Amino acid sequence: MGNDVALDVQELKVYYYTYTGVVKAVEGVSFKLGKGETLGLAGESGCGKSTLGFSLMNLVPPPGKIAGGHIYIDGMDIATMPESELRKNVRWKKISMVFQGAMNALTPVYKIGEQLAEPLMIHKGLSKEEAMEEAKNILPKVGLDPAIVNRYPHELSGGMKQRVMIAMALILRPDIVIADEPTTALDVIVQAQILNLLKSLKNEFNISLILISHDLSIMAEVVEKLAIMYAGKMVEIGSSDEMFADPKHPYTQGLLKSIPKLTEKGLHYIPGQPPDLRNPPSGCRFADRCPFVFDKCRREEPPMLKVGDTQYAACWLYE
Amino acid sequence: MDYVEELDGDTILAARDLVKYFPIRRSVLDVIARRRQKFVRAVDHISFDIKRGTIFSLVGESGCGKTTTGMTLVRLYDPTSGHILFKVDDEDVRRRLKELSNGKIRFYGDYVNLSEIPSKWMKPLRTKLQIIFQDPYSSLNPAYRIRDILMEPLIIHDIGESPEERYDKILKALEAVKLVPAEDIANRFPHMLSGGQRQRVNIAKALLLNPSFVVADEPIAMIDVSLRAEVLLSLMDLKEKYGVSVLFITHDLTIAYNISDYIGVMYLGKLVELGTAEQIIKNPLHPYTQALVAAIPIPDPKRRHIIKDIRIKGEITSAVNIPPGCRFHPRCVAYDENPQVQERCRTEVPELIEVEKGHYVACHLY
Numbered sequence: 124m125g126n127d128v129a130l131d132v133q134e135l136k137v138y139y140y141t142y143t144g145v146v147k148a149v150e151g152v153s154f155k156l157g158k159g160e161t162l163g164l165a166g167e168s169g170c171g172k173s174t175l176g177f178s179l180m181n182l183v184p185p186p187g188k189i190a191g192g193h194i195y196i197d198g199m200d201i202a203t204m205p206e207s208e209l210r211k212n213v214r215w216k217k218i219s220m221v222f223q224g225a226m227n228a229l230t231p232v233y234k235i236g237e238q239l240a241e242p243l244m245i246h247k248g249l250s251k252e253e254a255m256e257e258a259k260n261i262l263p264k265v266g267l268d269p270a271i272v273n274r275y276p277h278e279l280s281g282g283m284k285q286r287v288m289i290a291m292a293l294i295l296r297p298d299i300v301i302a303d304e305p306t307t308a309l310d311v312i313v314q315a316q317i318l319n320l321l322k323s324l325k326n327e328f329n330i331s332l333i334l335i336s337h338d339l340s341i342m343a344e345v346v347e348k349l350a351i352m353y354a355g356k357m358v359e360i361g362s363s364d365e366m367f368a369d370p371k372h373p374y375t376q377g378l379l380k381s382i383p384k385l386t387e388k389g390l391h392y393i394p395g396q397p398p399d400l401r402n403p404p405s406g407c408r409f410a411d412r413c414p415f416v417f418d419k420c421r422r423e424e425p426p427m428l429k430v431g432d433t434q435y436a437a438c439w440l441y442e
Numbered sequence: 443m444d445y446v447e448e449l450d451g452d453t454i455l456a457a458r459d460l461v462k463y464f465p466i467r468r469s470v471l472d473v474i475a476r477r478r479q480k481f482v483r484a485v486d487h488i489s490f491d492i493k494r495g496t497i498f499s500l501v502g503e504s505g506c507g508k509t510t511t512g513m514t515l516v517r518l519y520d521p522t523s524g525h526i527l528f529k530v531d532d533e534d535v536r537r538r539l540k541e542l543s544n545g546k547i548r549f550y551g552d553y554v555n556l557s558e559i560p561s562k563w564m565k566p567l568r569t570k571l572q573i574i575f576q577d578p579y580s581s582l583n584p585a586y587r588i589r590d591i592l593m594e595p596l597i598i599h600d601i602g603e604s605p606e607e608r609y610d611k612i613l614k615a616l617e618a619v620k621l622v623p624a625e626d627i628a629n630r631f632p633h634m635l636s637g638g639q640r641q642r643v644n645i646a647k648a649l650l651l652n653p654s655f656v657v658a659d660e661p662i663a664m665i666d667v668s669l670r671a672e673v674l675l676s677l678m679d680l681k682e683k684y685g686v687s688v689l690f691i692t693h694d695l696t697i698a699y700n701i702s703d704y705i706g707v708m709y710l711g712k713l714v715e716l717g718t719a720e721q722i723i724k725n726p727l728h729p730y731t732q733a734l735v736a737a738i739p740i741p742d743p744k745r746r747h748i749i750k751d752i753r754i755k756g757e758i759t760s761a762v763n764i765p766p767g768c769r770f771h772p773r774c775v776a777y778d779e780n781p782q783v784q785e786r787c788r789t790e791v792p793e794l795i796e797v798e799k800g801h802y803v804a805c806h807l808y
Contacts, residue, residue: 167666280757281504310503310693312754315737319749337667340739344746363743381668382741383696385723390678390700392671396636 129299129331130156130179130218135192135202137171137178144401148174148187150355153427156299161325161332163346163363165339165378169397170352172335173223176301178202179333180214196299215242219292221285223304228288229276235287236272242295257294264327265290266320282313289320293328303335318344339382343367348433351375354397354408357427361434371436373413407439415440446527446550453529454687455492455515455655456553460485460524462507462514466762482761484510486711487524489794492655492687492704494529497678499690499698499719501734502708505758508691511708512657515689516571517556517564526556530570531654538566569599572648576660578640582632588616588643589628595651615646618683619676638669645676649684656680659691674701695738699723707731710761710769716794717801727803729753729776768792768806776807783807 137149149171156162164172177183179194181201194201196217204213222228230238239261240254249257259269265286276284285305292300302321306314318341325332334346342349343363350360351374359372370376377393395412398404404411406421413420419439427435428442449456463481485507492498500508513519515526529552530536539547539554543563547554559567575581582591592612595601602608609628616624619642632640641661648656658677662670678701680686692698698705698719705722707715707730715728726732733754753775759765771777771787786792786806794802 167668282757310758311695312503312733312737312752315739315750315752318739319752322746322749338739339667340741343741343743344739346743346746363746367741367743378668379741381671383671383700384741385696385699385738388700390671390674392675393668394672396669 127158128155129158129160129196130333131193131195132179133193133195135175135178135194136190137174137183137187138190139174139187141186141401146400147403148355148400149178150403151192152352152355152357153192154350154357154360156331156333158298158331159325159329160348161334161346163342163349164333164335164352165337165342165349166352167337167378167397169354169400171355172352173303175352176220176303176333176335179299179301180218180220181206181209182214182220215295215297216246217297218299218301219295219297221288221292221300221302221305224308229284231276233275234272235274235276235279239272239287239291239294242291246295258290261290261294262287264293264324266316280313281309282317285309285313285317286320289317289324293324293330296328297330299331299333301333301335304337305334306341307336307338314341321345339378351378354403355400356408356424356437358409358438359434359436360427361431365431365434369431369434371430371434371441372409372438373415373440374409375436377412407437446553449491449527449553451552452493453491453527454494455529456490456525456527457511457515458489458525458527459487460489460511460514460526461487461522462510462519463522480762483711483764484761485514486764488708488711488713490706490713490716492689494654494687495681495685496703497681497688497690497701498704498706499692499702500706500708501692501695501698503693503734503758505710505761506708507711507761508708509659512573512659512689512691515556516573516655516657517559517561517567518573520561521557524557527553528556528567528571529553529654530567532570532652535566535570539563542566565599569601569651570654571657572651572653572655573657573659574641574644574648574661576663578637578644578664581644582640584632586631587628588630588632588635591632591643592616592628592647592650595647599651601651611650612646615650616643618649618679619643619646620672621646636669637665638672641665641673642676645673645680649680649686652684653686655687655689657689657691660693661690662697663692663694670697677701695723695734707734710759710764712769712804713794714770714805715801715803721798721801725801727797727801727808728770728805729774729807730770768804780807 133153135152139146166172189202236255236258239258243249243254243257262269267286306317346363349363349366351358353374359375380391410416410420425437425439427437430436430441462485463483466480502508514521596608613624621627662673702719705719706713709730715731726735733752736752755773765772767788777787783806792804792806794804796802
């Protein structure tokens with residue numbers, strides 16, 4: 124693994140083994156995250172992006188399981204690491220996560236300071252006093268008054284809770300942070316403030332950041348590299364500049380067109396719906412909704428093909 | 443009542459000094475200590491007009507009172523005070539109202555005042571006032587097929603002479619929102635439809651009763667971005683093809699810009715700015731509106747090096763302990779920069795004044 128690669132995901136498969144069938148939520152996804160790079164993982168409900176995010180910490184909730192592939196961080200394969208090893212050395216120390224819906228991720232019965240202190244006490248063996256000091260130090264970095272260590276979550280607003288979650292993800296100075304829909308459920312002004320915060324923190328803490336969201340506008344604001352997921356597959360990846368200027372995969376094109384703009388009025392959508400992942404179609408999963416579909420699309424699944432300097436798209440149009 | 447004289451025939455609904463307060467439960471201690479009853483002042487004296495065949499978006503962040511306003515306008519909440527003037531053109535509805543109220547209902551020309559109509563007389567008006575809610579997953583009864591869900595309002599309001607005629611109306615309503623083949627969709631259960639399709643069923647349901655005014659409360663917030671336009675286009679059809687006026691409640695200014703004729707911006711229970719969509723987005727006047735517009739994310743990756751300058755301080759304050767004077771002043775950066783108005787901002791509640799034609803703002807800077 125190169126020295127400038129923070130995360131190397133190879134052919135990752137994550138399946139949910141449910142009563143009604145096996146849901147192939149992530150089917151053979153590969154990508155690399157460079158050190159200090161910000162990658163956006165975009166897609167709509169059910170595309171597998173959150174599942175992918177959880178799998179990077181091997182935290183997929185049952186009945187989900189990593190069914191194949193590798194996740195390399197610092198030469199270690201997270202996908203096959205035993206739980207005890209993950210807890211001791213990986214989770215929160217090397218890679219951490221800011222969860223969706225921060226409102227619900229904080230324990231209501233403990234004060235903020237105690238919740239921030241916990242990872243420090245468990246993973247770094249600090250005493251409670253030392254950990255609380257650390258907690259007070261990190262809060263101003265996320266724009267919060269250190270005095271809130273003595274407050275309970277219900278006394279804070281949604282935006283403030285989200286900032287606490289970000290502080291919690293950074294407190295052990297991990298190399299990689301995954302932010303899963305960090306601004307959904309937040310008002311537009313608070314959203315803009317949190318995005319400003321993420322932008323300044325990624326430089327200050329020198330982290331590699333993965334931002335998961337369905338909102339391509341906020342992706343544009345923050346990420347350098349962008350990956351688009353559809354029905355469990357990665358359909359396009361490339362630099363943010365290239366992807367927005369010249370999207371190659373028909374799904375990416377449709378998605379970008381669907382974003383309402385202030386520069387011109389117009390409403391566009393992609394007709395149809397994503398396929399049922401218990402029974403995915405043979406061939407390209409986007410075929411049914413693709414305006415450019417032809418024979419080969421329904422027979423064979425397209426691999427990632429190079430379509431630009433940094434851009435790859437899984438589409439037979441570019442063979 | 444003098445409000446009615448100033449209304450032009452084009453106005454379908456007018457809110458005048460509308461107020462909705464929610465009392466906060468008092469503990470035994472509060473009662474014993476004789477503490478004053480506290481209220482959540484969700485909607486605090488707002489006035490605006492909605493013209494026939496237009497889409498009016500009510501925008502603001504959570505807690506500003508926009509949903510409460512929508513619910514109060516269709517009388518799902520009773521207003522605490524104020525007037526809601528609603529134009530009743532339909533002869534049939536007027537007749538039914540007179541019958542139901544034994545002639546006691548008061549008409550102000552073509553208008554009735556929804557605030558003074560008791561619930562027991564509301565039924566004929568309910569066909570004309572409809573609401574579409576945010577959550578497509580909990581707003582349709584999962585135990586009924588779509589056709590039975592759509593039959594219900596027709597049966598309740600005695601529309602249609604026979605089951606066949608009603609079924610025909612249902613199919614037409616489904617076709618109007620492009621849910622085709624209509625017979626197939628009518629036969630399905632809600633879980634067999636996507637979020638966007640379910641929301642269009644809700645629109646079809648509202649359409650069935652031939653309303654003149656529909657409140658749509660964040661109808662696309664829970665739908666994927668690439669599927670939202672499908673629902674929005676159906677809503678716009680309501681206006682364009684059926685002449686229905688829509689109050690569109692949203693926190694998303696970009697959507698508001700793309701579909702509305704008029705936008706009203708709310709903050710902590712008050713209307714702070716009002717104008718056409720073009721005026722509000724391209725020339726926001728109130729400091730709060732300016733902050734909202736500045737915060738809108740733009741899908742242009744070249745801007746990612748820019749740390750946005752959003753001119754607003756602090757957090758939204760409580761709707762129980764409202765700041766005196768202009769309720770926005772504690773967060774207003776313009777307040778800090780303009781010492782000459784600070785006294786007024788702290789003590790006097792600003793009224794909406796017309797700054798350019800049709801563009802109103804409630805701010806002492808003007």
